[in-house]
Ligand SMILES: [Zn+2]
């Protein structure tokens with residue numbers, strides 16, 4: 452399984468960091484985690500994948516910087532250049548159905564599927580299997596409902612957790628089970644900063660320890676979060692490997 456960071460930043464535009472978006476790939480099976488603005492262009496630019504190749508999308512929550520590219524993704528598949536017959540599944544938090552129907556109210560048939568089936572699924576607490584990926588989810592504490600996803604490749608058994616936004620919950624730690632290869636964690640607060648609904652590097656590193664992660668990837672970095680400081684703070688709380696995400700970073704797991 453391969454993880455590619457398509458956007459390691461936040462809602463604040465930065466020269467080096469795009470809004471949140473990630474690609475998980477095992478051979479030709481492809482999932483996207485979050486769809487911040489620009490994600491589908493970064494998908495083409497950084498990984499050569501076009502929207503017709505994506506089997507599933509997992510949306511952690513409905514903040515604009517994590518989900519707004521759903522409309523361009525669906526719109527792009529109306530273009531004759533993009534071939535798609537396989538179903539597209541989109542899973543997300545409660546409210547996803549309403550979000551999609553609002554997009555339909557606004558954009559009509561331009562965001563409706565043509566020649567393929569679109570499955571919009573609000574998370575119901577169940578573990579599901581899609582295209583050889585086993586997907587579980589658990590809530591975090593955020594200002595809107597947010598779910599963290601655990602994605603496991605059924606064949607290789609490699610696994611990762613993507614936190615989306617928020618403070619950890621016991622359910623999230625339990626979801627890690629005996630451990631995960633990669634914890635991809637939001638780290639939008641700088642070292643020493645404590646605020647509700649987000650994590651700083653030390654908190655993300657504590658979570659990695661509790662999830663028995665082999666590797667911690669720190670992402671969703673705001674301007675002013677300097678990688679060296681972020682790394683140093685996290686390293687005091689986690690013994691495994693720590694990677695500071697950059698756009699285009701690719702990790703095999
Ligand atoms: Zn966010």
Ligand SMILES: [Zn+2]
Pocket residue numbers: 512514593616
């Ligand atoms: Zn958020």
